Amino acid sequence: MTRRALVTGATGFVGSHLVARLADRGWSVSALVLPTPDVARLDSRVRALELDGSTSRVIECVAESSPDVVFHLASLFIAEHVSEQVSPLVEANVLFGAQLLEGMHVNGCDALVNTGTSWQHLGDADYDPVCLYAATKQAFEDIAAFFVNAHGLRMQTLRLFDTYGPDDPRPKLFGLLRTAASEGRVLEMSPGEQQIALVHIDDVVGAFEIAAERTLSSAPGTSEAWAVSGERMSLREVVARWEAASGRSVDVRWGGRQYRVREVMDPWHGRVLEGWSPAVGFDEGVAAMESSLWAGDR
Secondary structure, X not given: OOOEEEEEOOOOHHHHHHHHHHHHOOOEEEEEEOOOHHHHHOOOOOEEEEOOOOHHHHHHHHHHHOOOEEEEOXXXXXXXXXXXXXXXXXXXXXXXXXXXXXXXXXXXXXXXXXXXXXXXXXXXXXXXXXXXXXXXXXXXXXXXXXHHHHHOOEEEEEEEOEEEOOOOOOOOHHHHHHHHHHHOOEEEEOOOOXXXXXXXXXXXXXXXXXXXXXXXXXXXXXXXXXXXXXXXXXXXXXXXXXXXXXXXXOEEXXXXXXXXXXXXXXXXXXXXXXXXXXXXXXXXXXXXXXXXXXXXXX
């Protein structure tokens, strides 16, 4: 029997790789999408269900897709917000999530794989959000606890660390390094002593697959949260190993910018997802990613 998945955030970096993997595995995949140009990036094997911001439309979409598992990846990430971004953060990360939970409940769907962040745990605390974004991710989980306890929702939450891999449109570290290397310009960075735990996208997607199986086999009212963490190294080491793996060099001015307020110097040491471990080594993953990109430049 073909399994059915409903995915939010399917046009994002992690979500796009997840829906491709699910389709490869023979799942029937639907995605909740907003009417934006990003929809053009959606995998052609995925059925797009357009939202209008209302709870009733979310309920309709869940009914149309009739999923065995819902994968909730959609979020608005802002590391350091300004006042004008409070409403968008709450709407994207709390309101929409609550609508999704209601849509699942109304339609009798009780299996959810949720996406959290290691930034919910500054200094290894049970809960100390690094920023408002992390606080909204926790707020969604607190709302989901009602559906777990009152309605038997089965939920697995994967708290992601830094992710990387091919086809990443986000303005993240490796993109900055590539640009600086190509243009021969100085890249100003923090002092670089903060620890980073990067996970290759193939391993991240594998974690979602394991979490889906765990959700489907769990008892009603089960809720668990796991870390999906890679090898820990300082930012300075990440840059040095990127240079070695890519064969490029970057002129970095360490200390050219200050650490963020509440910079994560040592990422959360949470329970790693049972049955999962990274298969793609950092150097191997970076070398494969960069060689394909540089080949396109030659």
